Amino acid sequence: MKAARMLTMGIALCGAALCSAADVAPAQKQQVAIQNFAFEPKTLTVPVGTRVVWTNRDEEPHVVTSAGAQFVSSKALDGGDSYGVTFSKAGTYTYYCSIHPMMVGTIIVK
Amino acid sequence: MMQDHDNRFDDGEAGGRRQFLKCMAWAGAGTLWMMKSGVLRAHPLGDAPVVKGSTFSFVQISDSHIGFHKAPNPDVIGTLRRSLAMINAQEVRPAFLLHTGDLTHLSKPEEFDTLNGLMQEARVGQRFYVPGEHDVIGDNGAEFFRRFGEKQHTGGWYSFDQDGVHFVGLINVLNLKAGGLGSLGADQLAWLKSDLAGLSAETPVVVFAHMPLWPLYPQWGWGTDDSGEALSYLRRFGSVTVLNGHIHQIQQKVEGSITFYTARSTAYPQPAPGDGPGPGPLQSVTAQALHRYLGIRDVRHVQTGGGLAVTDEVLA
Numbered sequence: 456m457k458a459a460r461m462l463t464m465g466i467a468l469c470g471a472a473l474c475s476a477a478d479v480a481p482a483q484k485q486q487v488a489i490q491n492f493a494f495e496p497k498t499l500t501v502p503v504g505t506r507v508v509w510t511n512r513d514e515e516p517h518v519v520t521s522a523g524a525q526f527v528s529s530k531a532l533d534g535g536d537s538y539g540v541t542f543s544k545a546g547t548y549t550y551y552c553s554i555h556p557m558m559v560g561t562i563i564v565k
Numbered sequence: 566m567m568q569d570h571d572n573r574f575d576d577g578e579a580g581g582r583r584q585f586l587k588c589m590a591w592a593g594a595g596t597l598w599m600m601k602s603g604v605l606r607a608h609p610l611g612d613a614p615v616v617k618g619s620t621f622s623f624v625q626i627s628d629s630h631i632g633f634h635k636a637p638n639p640d641v642i643g644t645l646r647r648s649l650a651m652i653n654a655q656e657v658r659p660a661f662l663l664h665t666g667d668l669t670h671l672s673k674p675e676e677f678d679t680l681n682g683l684m685q686e687a688r689v690g691q692r693f694y695v696p697g698e699h700d701v702i703g704d705n706g707a708e709f710f711r712r713f714g715e716k717q718h719t720g721g722w723y724s725f726d727q728d729g730v731h732f733v734g735l736i737n738v739l740n741l742k743a744g745g746l747g748s749l750g751a752d753q754l755a756w757l758k759s760d761l762a763g764l765s766a767e768t769p770v771v772v773f774a775h776m777p778l779w780p781l782y783p784q785w786g787w788g789t790d791d792s793g794e795a796l797s798y799l800r801r802f803g804s805v806t807v808l809n810g811h812i813h814q815i816q817q818k819v820e821g822s823i824t825f826y827t828a829r830s831t832a833y834p835q836p837a838p839g840d841g842p843g844p845g846p847l848q849s850v851t852a853q854a855l856h857r858y859l860g861i862r863d864v865r866h867v868q869t870g871g872g873l874a875v876t877d878e879v880l881a
Contacts, residue, residue, distance in 0.1 A: 554741075557746065
């Protein structure tokens with residue numbers, strides 16, 4: 456059920472011109488919550504081409520910052536704001552909150 | 566619930582003082598701290614002995630978070646204004662006002678402009694600022710430094726002297742590393758070492774920075790990775806006072822001749838260390854009780870003892 460819903464969302468995203476025509480497999484979308492000064496899940500493993508969307512559930516602002524600038528960092532996310540990154544290459548992407556650096560998370564793209 | 570909020574002390578004589586301060590928190594009054602040779606004595610504001618021989622005083626405010634608009638404080642401009650009015654009500658005009666960071670909530674230019682305008686309402690000789698992590702989002706503090714920087718050094722840190730007391734403003738909210746705490750960095754530490762090198766050990770030193778310069782509660786990021794190195798330069802001095810913000814509550818600790826204080830916010834309180842799942846606005850505080858958690862800090866320098874008297878006042 457959940458997988459089917461994500462597939463639907465992936466197709467919808469492609470429809471919104473976020474996928475190039477060359478992409479065969481529909482993009483998937485995965486969520487990371489920012490809650491209580493932590494990324495949840497802390498480690499997320501996704502297939503290549505997945506769009507990861509972080510949503511700030513805290514009242515405090517947070518920033519999704521790539522360690523080593525492997526992907527574009529977010530602007531300040533106020534409570535309720537979201538930020539998405541599509542991971543098109545396999546690898547391990549460590550990220551943190553630049554204003555609360557003890558908040559660390561990892562995206563593993565396979 | 567409330568009485569445990571801002572009273573946790575780590576020094577040896579804390580028992581009676583803790584009890585006393587619990588009462589103070591309930592009453593919404595402030596506390597006068599007198600420090601002489603690294604020893605602190607607390608007096609309730611109403612009964613406080615007049616600090617004779619004061620050569621000057623200054624006020625610390627912190628964590629105004631202009632732009633924050635949710636529970637428990639939808640009016641952070643109003644509460645900052647009340648703090649500034651308390652400063653203006655002081656019998657003796659403070660020499661200067663220190664703002665120890667988080668002027669804004671989201672580093673937006675309009676938030677900085679609002680804060681800047683409000684601060685002009687304070688009748689003080691001068692205003693000094695250091696940035697909090699909320700003031701450097703997205704631009705490494707460019708908007709902050711353009712308005713509030715002292716421009717002594719490219720890194721933004723600075724020092725000045727007032728009536729024989731040496732003041733040092735440090736920046737520990739930039740170049741933060743994944744998994745780390747606040748950071749001073751090698752360049753700033755080298756500067757600090759040379760800045761202090763020419764001073765005699767009798768010179769009272771006041772160091773201020775946004776994040777605590779001691780490991781107050783690292784699990785919540787309340788500390789600075791390389792503060793130990795900075796403190797090693799300060800231990801030879803007979804009187805060192807460290808003033809921080811960031812945690813929106815009063816915490817203090819004495820370590821030899823170094824006394825550490827964190828200040829209240831003018832905007833909203835945060836939970837006591839480890840109380841709950843994480844830091845952030847203490848939303849359970851009602852509008853009626855909010856003023857008890859907010860406030861200003863008044864510091865008077867007493868020439869004779871070389872010490873400082875630190876007073877915290879709530880927005881009663």
